[in-house]
Amino acid sequence: MEDFALPKDALFLGFDSSTQSLKATVLDSNLCILTSEIVNFDSELPHYKTKDGVYRDSSIHGRIVSPTLMWVEALDLILQRLQDSKKVNFNKIVSVSGSGQQHGSVYWKKGSSDILSSLDPKKPLVEQLDQAFSTKESPIWMDCSTTEQCRAIENAVGGPLELSKLTGSRAYERFTGPQIRRIFETQYEVYDDTERISLVSSFVASILIGKYACIDHTDGAGMNLMDIKQRIWSKQALEATAPDLEEKLGKLAAAHDVAGLIAPYFVQRFQFNKECLVIQWSGDNPNSLAGLTINRPGDLAISLGTSDTVFGITIDHTPSLEGNVFPNPVDPESYMVMLCYKNGSLTREDIRDRCADKSWDVFNQYLKQAPPLNGGKLGFYYKDHEILPPLPIGYHRYTLENFKGDTLDGVVEHEVKDDFDPPSEIRALVEGQILSMRCHAERFGMPSPPKRIIATGGASANHSILSTIASIFGCNVYTVQRPDSASAGAALRAAHGWLCNNNGGFVPISWMYKDKLEKTAFGCKLVATAEEDGELVAKYAFLVRKRMEIENQLVQKFGRLMNLNHASTLVIVWRGSIGSGGEDFRSIRSGGGVASLVNIHYNTIYLQPSVDMPYLLEKEHSGHMDAIPCFKMIRWRISYICWPFSKTSKGLDLVAICLSKYYIVQQAEDVASNKVIALFNELGMHRICHCGKMGTGQTGYEISWLNKFLGYVLCLAFLPSLDNFGYELAWWVLVPLKHAINAYMDWLMEKIHAWLHPVMPTNIPPLKSPKHLLFINGGNGNGVLERESDERERGYWDLRGNS
Template identity: 25%
Template sequence: MAPLYLGLDVGTQGAKAVVYDAGARAIVARGAHAYGLLPAPPGAPGRAEQHPDTWIEGVRAAAGQALARVDAGQVRAVGVSGQQHGLVALGEGGRVLRPSKLWCDTESAPEAEELSWALGFTLVASFTATKLLWLKRREPEVYAEMRHVLLPGSYVNYWLTGRMAMEAGDASGTGLLDITARAWDARAIDAVDPALAAMLPPLLGPNEAVGTLRPEAAAALGLRPDTLVAPGSGDNAMSALGSGVTRDGQLVVSLGTSGTLFGVSAAPIADATGTVAPFCDATGAWLPLVCTLNCTRVGEEVREAFGLSQEDATALAAAEEPGCRGLNLLPYLVGERTPNWPNSSGALLGLRPGLLKPGLLYRAALEGATFSLLGGLERMQSFGLKARELRLVGGGSKNKLWQQIVADAFQLPVRLPEEPESAALGAALQAGAVHSGTPVAEFVAAHEPPVSGHVVRPEPAAAAAYAAAYARHREGGAALFAPGAAGAPAAGGGDAPA
């Protein structure tokens, strides 16, 4: 029988699992388990935390559902895709010291600004380095107990294998990695704490296994103890694999809790403003990436406020014209990292009599989230990155109206990978590559994920309306929230000097 490979995606809203059959070249089973954030205490609006035990519970539940549908004895390797940036602080013996501060936690915005000035390039509050400095300053007793630093994906790998290690694509999100050398950056580490160097784990190459399952983890999952565990990576790098994006000119747009835009590059991109994050990918190349904090949740806020189903909200929005008759919804409900305005908020601009309608507001929410990502593409293109087509993934990609908005705003063709759980599939493909001894890019090329034959093509007639709406989006946001603007909050949000 052909080997099976288990792919796990440990996200912000839940864990997903898929089982990939290398012989059939198809997913043959899947599972899912939802969870959420810990309640934020009063007076801490920027806090977003989860306990690592939540991820393990999610992995066990999602994997259990998937493995119940196959012969688990045929699973030869496991790969893990993890939400990036989250700080997992461990004490002696790997004991979890506190809940993990996640990528969307913005409490470390002052520390981000301080590190940005010290290092000469922008680190937004999402990056782990800023959370480490926050922990050192705000919870010194916890920091003093810390002996090891991991990320959500590498913590799951630690639970699976008993070994602490980190893959370069995931480590890129710490702000402590020299992405060109794929090694820890002593200067960045020293800016936080020189003692931190001893707490960071060894780095793994893209085809290097973490190890095999601990007996306890094997028993919990119902797998063989000799099952390999691949190095894993961040969710965006894994989504690129699961979307079949391995060539220049192909970009992924992910519409999830966060919005992301990324594509493979043969060389690293160093953007001192921090708009384009300089990430490694999961194959040994690079993955320049733009991430926004506000994406699908913005439309959901509008929909829920009017008590509408997604179908009804979308139908009403589809009846409205591109550009929303001059109405813009700035989507920065939880602050924003792209642009780097951690203390910004949502705002409605251009409101006139008769425009406070649910369909118009819902469409403005979708357009606003899209425009934030479009700004990222413009920055990428300034570094010479080419864009020929977009591959749309994430929960928002299922909305046909949003598909067309993306195609029209970007004026690029949009294709949809047939597998919606692209990160989990990418993790399974990485597991297959490691087990077979094949370079990851070659394995993905040989097992290319299917893409829908339907292409969402941009409407040239909508280009002018979206260009005008995008200009209003940029100008209105800058007037309110850019450093020095009249409406800008007093602290945080400035770019470091180039």
Template identity: 25%
Template sequence: MLYIGVDLGTSAVKLILMEADGTIKNVVSKEYPLYFPKPGWSEQKPEDWWEGVTEGIKELTKDFDKNKVAGISFGGQMHGLVILDQDDQVIRPAILWNDGRTGKETNYLNEVIGKDKLSAYTANIAFAGFTAPKLLWVKANEPELFEKINKIMLPKDYIAYKLSGVHCTDYSDASGMLLMDVKNKCWSKEMLAICGVTQEQMPKLYESYDVVGTLKPEVANELGLSTQCKVVAGAGDNAAAAVGTGTVGDGRCNISLGTSGTIFISSKEFGVDENNALHAFAHADGSYHLMGCMLSAASCNKWWMDGIIGTKDYQNEQAQITKLGGSQVYFLPYLMGERSPHNNPDARGTFIGMTMDTTRADMTQAVLEGVAFAIRDSLEVAKSLGIKIERTKICGGGAKSPLWKKIIANVLNLKVDVIESEEGPALGSAMLAAVANKEYTSVEEAAEKIVKVVDTIEPTNELVQKYEEKYNKFKQIYPTVKGLFDIIKE
């Protein structure tokens, strides 16, 4: 049988067609607009997502036996607010994960309601990108629309609804709304009350590999697929990507070096660090995960290469680096503020340690090392909870650099496994559809049989020691300059 994985991203939807054994038969992408109505705002029209998905599925399956498509599942951009009226019509454009309008509401939740209460209710504290602050913003600024809300959804769940007619979400994606009791996997009555909404307005919760329904007849007819094709709940993009890299089960790790950067640690047990520096979310395998998210990762390197030194020849620039761990130049990679572990939107990118003999290569090296050190900040928080990690998978655009992978391996003192497929959330969601159709007994079994490691970068004692010394200096820089960020923003 064949399975469709839908990765509903911020700039485009990516769809893959996968056989049950993990063989990828076809890949299609469809772009859609992103709107910025005001500075700091970021919105999309759910109708554009739907058009991209339906056209994408038609193109994806046109040369295959459509009757063999047994399931569709999703990995989607998280945190976005989609609201429907009583006729299931979209009330307003979706407010996205990278929208920055909710500073006032986020401060209200963290400072007035209090971080301790938020953590007790949801296992997390408020971030500007989360869904609950967006609801409070709509309530305060668009009260006439707030009154019309009949259903509250996340981006990928709107597509699942359009396909199946079921208002649904999964535990991993719902974890990022600040509306769910993550430990007990249910909606938080306290948070719903704080936001002025009811449980009836929330979608039904499912495990990521649960079947929520089948294709509606009119949709099946339009797409040319069977009405028996199952619609499967799916997962938030990071959890879906973790499935696609085999980061499931207990104590597995994945590092993503994309525009933003994440370190994702799967766990059988629920856990929260005392400062809520890491996100504590449900995982798509039925258990839990911790995640550190930095807002600028590979984008730091792109900014430095493209914008500052003006080159597209990344490989040649990195070839000039000859003293790994030996430079005394440091870089704080906070070009868009920072989320984990500092939760400071006012933090800024900073070079420190330059002298008259500092070279361009030294500064390029500092950018790569700075991102690695910032990822280690989150790893250290996980280690403080007693979590032991010996190796990690790696994915994302930055992972194409052999030098950067070597730096990551030695800064974190982890074996870095490179996997065969780079389809990320799309592959993970297709795997969830296969699990839902009983091709595999569990997400873990699917990952074990489908995900293949093709290379491993091992840390070396000499470099690990050099980077241990350098990291111990790096971690003192942010606390020292933190107060300056408040001054320079004015």
């Protein structure tokens, strides 16, 4: 084993470029932490004006990006701080590696390789790389704007399970492949001007070596582009994503490989040794796996950070529609399995601020004050669109009647509209997050109960949360010296990569710390124990089952588009909820109201009271609609009809009410609106969300007289006005007439399809009665749009909810 010792007095540097900060950890040759440093993006680089390290684009549903140059400037800043601290002799650093937030992507402009290879050590990086990117905003893992691209990629390879079999995961909105496809479809000039696409990990490695670095196998598996068995780019996945993509991605490499020598810029500016190796960077969760020294099946890690993740290792790759599989970054013979939750620390902080006076001490007191099982109070808290399960923004609370913890017989859940009291609210949040981890881990095939859990991330310093994890999972919980296991794991991987290179091939990482782990920075300590009798764990098992039942109901009711992919959907927009309202239709601009609905999948009819969609379909060829994501795919699968809205015609309203399964309304305080909402509920409809206003401005298009005439004819001929009856009478008439009107609509749909068939593609399938209908209420005769301001905050509506 002496042959595998690290050189005496050598130092190993690890970085973690995460969502909210850049961290650095320096290890000595005994694998003990010498020093560490951090740069917080929001507070220390305020000129980028990020919130939690990101930009949330209100103009595009679900789009979340970070400024690429912020990461560049942070690298210079953290190295300068380490140098100024006098704690690190850069000349003794023999290898460097790093961790990058997974899935985020960077787009290098053509010619940028020349800039990288000729960096001037007298100038800061940010100044020299300012013009190096074809887009200065990098899509990151929080982005959920690529649902259409996900479905298109899955369909191209034979479905989500086939993609999981091929790449390790079904298509997820945060994955890099769908992000690349979206840029190709919506920002072609950016894609065309891109010379190299890097992940966040390979991006920073490229700066360090002064040339484009390879993407490593582990982080590459988080792109939906790599053949996970052969560990090469999948031709099938590449072709489903974008043309000429392999050339832009470059080569793949093992995580323990050398990316290159440190660039002269860092040798001269910071006095690195010119022989310092840069080991392949990888993703943050894979680096945490290394930093937690998880090397046997049966152990689980829970990372409590901006995102919460549950991960472990397995010998085999089993395709699944849930979770992710990556190659193990420190063992080529095994795999890393992972579950990812978007609503982690930011959601916990939101509840803390609302219920605990922005104090973690008060938060923990309340958590201890509420008893385990929380008296049958359950909560689902989604500050952002959740990945697992696929649910939109919203908080849902339930009380369980007759729940004693020994059976689910006779247990009935009741939804609660108001917040729980503060102690119950906080325990509902914490228990809810951990119950979800347990139920999905079991469903994914992770060990239950695990042999042990190692907790990491910022919230792993919170003993109250760790005790709850031990109680729910039924096993002991451990932590390591530092909660930032990703940067420590990157430093450990830097040492491992140096060792592999020095020995001419891969060596097990455990050989570096065998028989001395507890003397290093990576030794674990027990922090929370499970109850020995197992009674509480058994009660939590029943609560896990009940939570899963309710979660499935929420997914059926509110779940994102993947749950409605193959269903026909009739969409009726009431009172001008797209574009400008009433008969005074002026225009629609791409990225505005239309974009809120084109995310709905195939075999869909839009009946719209104020928007002349056939006219827009004709205008599409001018390029106006090409800016809207997925419109090219959808436009050949949809028939568009215009229903001009009139204050004297309520026929459309009544048909919509009769057929709707879902409805969206604005906040309504008046008696009439509340009566309508009560009617919707009486008819068994589901309220999707509560919408705000959206504004897009006008661009001056006119309605073609032919299509406007067509709309009036259809409205007058087939839908008689029921104004004289009013809503009071409609209340008693609508329910008995519902089946009759359904049959009438079957006939009407066939007539409409036959009428418009000559102007539509011949491959449109026959239209039947819709399985799902989305009813959108614009609120008043002028629609939701208001014309006073073009800068109004915009929101987007689809079956996923309201952003």
